[in-house]
Amino acid sequence: MTATPKYNFAYLDEQTKRMIRRALLKAVAIPGYQVPFASREMPMPYGWGTGGVQVTASVIGKDDVLKVIDQGADDTTNAVSIRKFFEKTAGVETTTETGKASIIQTRHRIPETELTEGQILVYQVPIPEPLRFLEPREVETRRMHALEDYGLMHVKLYEDISRHGHIATTYAYPVKVDDRYVMDPSPTPKFDNPKMNNSPALQLFGAGREKRIYALPPYTKVISLDFEDHPFEATKFSHPCELCGARDSYLDEVITDDKGGRMFVCSDTDYCEKRLAAGHLGNSGATEAAE
Amino acid sequence: MTNEQDRIRLEDVAKKFKMHLRGGAVLPVVENVTFRVPAGKCVVLGGPSGIGKSSILKMIYGNYRTGQGRILVRDDHGWSDVATASPRRVLELRSTTIGYVSQFLRTIPRVSALDIVATAAQGIGDSEKAAKDTARRLLTKLNVPERLWDLAPATFSGGEQQRINIASGFAALRPIMLLDEPTASLDQTNCEVVIDLIEESKQRGAAILGIFHDEDVRARVADEVIDVTRFQPKVPAHA
């Protein structure tokens, strides 16, 4: 019989957790500011959420209830793996219900269900620097943040409008935090940006490969960048979810057959299931439910 | 009487060129230059070619450095010594007080003849339109064909370029006019025009100092002729 390896609670050693918590404290003290941290080797490759996992591992306690989602769904590979990882190394209770979780780790979506005080949302971030595509030099972007020199950010939006007639950025839409730092909200769709503003929850962002942590304390002002004459508009869908009929949630396109058949359903699986359980019905299925 | 007041006074002015590229050879040009030019009069510098007449004009204009002595010019505020004035002061004097018609027109690419003269005509506060009108009037007076007005003078004939030069020089009504061979490339008709312009300037009280190789023109405009051979250096040029 092989001995199962013993892991420290939540995999990371305590000193590492302290280091990350120090970074988190700094991040919370300066909303939107990217704090460098000594990202550790994790048992998953870069690009698979190592930053988010390290943040979660540093804040999770044995009484926490963890939910993990990937593009809104609890049952995709990434979400399942990370959930299992914490089940194994921390032994914490896990759930798919947003309302029941105390920590939610997410890749690229914010849950539709409104979050409450006491909840922590941990985002997985690939590229933390919002100015990176226009200014490749790290020295220069750091200076821009330090001097609040953000003209270049609007140049990007200007270019979008001149090329496409509207601001074409649909995800990772840059925001200004607490009237000071410009931040990349991670590749969440711009549809989700308004949810970040004044949220009762604590929002933490971890980029493992880039070794940066940033944060939004609860009730922080988060405004999406725009022009006066091209104001920020959240995406609107022209049809409701075909499963549950929701008109206010972010929809995924699902290919149903190989003849081009498709349907649009809520990306947030928990939200959709809750609505179905409450009796809401969409087009697929027999009848339109009475609202 | 204001008309009799001097506008230019040279006192003991001397100049020499030091030619470093010829082993430091010194070429004296003029010395002990003392004379005055009253308002409303035309004083002519006479003498053979190479005697230093142009150099004197250029020193007064600040284009040449003065070696010794004082070159006093009077503007609305009083006397200034061009020989020791700061570069900014010289530029100020040029724009308010001293006009200059050089022998050669230095052409700037792409600027039309009309614009050259209009720019010269435009004093502080003048409208662009007024300046252009003055420019047209002068160009017409000097018989510059209208078809040339919108062209840059680089391709004009010598005589045409000279007339643009003259128009620019007379466009702004400055109290001091320095004229270096203004009629050199001109025919009889246009010589008359220049003589007219000089008369007009005298009438409004300008002090004119000029070099005219043409004896007839000189006779017509000069109130006084100064023989520049008087100012020849005692020590001749040495190698």
Added chain:
Amino acid sequence: MSALNEQPLLSAQLISKNYGERVGCQEISFDIHEGEVIAIVGESGSGKSTLLSVLSTQLMPSAGAVHYSMRDGERRDLFSLSEAERRFLLRTDWGFVHQDARLGLRMGVSAGGNVGERLMAVGWRNYGAIRKEAGDWLDRVEIAGDRIDDMPTAFSGGMRQRLQIAKNMVTRPRLIFMDEPTGGLDVSVQARLLDLIRSFVTTYGLAAIVVTHDLAVARLLSHRTIVMRHGRVIETGLTDQVLDDPQEAYTQLLVSSIIQA
């Protein structure tokens, strides 16, 4: 010209810059006033570009000071300004035209975006207004309006330089630094560019410090000329006087070296 006793716009006092043993420039002093253009003329190694970098605060001097009259009238020691203040100055009250346009432009951003950047940096938030202002300036530098969305990579050398000028002018700077602005351009293109700069100087009352090795550029653009050699000032004065009646041996050599076409 306005009153002569007005304060200079920028005042350099005994500026020296050394690179270890090597002298960049030594004890350079001069003033420049609003609306004045000064040419700094010299051959390679004269220290003229070093001087320009120090004056525009891109390099720290080894000795000496540079004072500047800010827009509010206050006279400040430039090297006592915070980095934020210096960057702000460089982006609003100053301009810098590089010899290589690629250093002064963002090659991955459209012409309109390049010109609009300074406006966006000082808080302009109306896309329509930004675009219109950018379009106006492209017009003034004689770049066709339909090129506003083109990348500078598609522009000729002369167009890139004119775009650089537009990009700098949009915040109505009072002082522009130029480093060999016509370097590498065809003669006819140079003429057009110089004409543009000349007209901007008169129309907008610009002051400019132009570093050039080309005496014709100095004659065309500047009121005063400073001749440099081996880091030192050899001669200085009215441009036409320095070029027509050069006093120093080196200046005479420079002037006589021009090949007449």
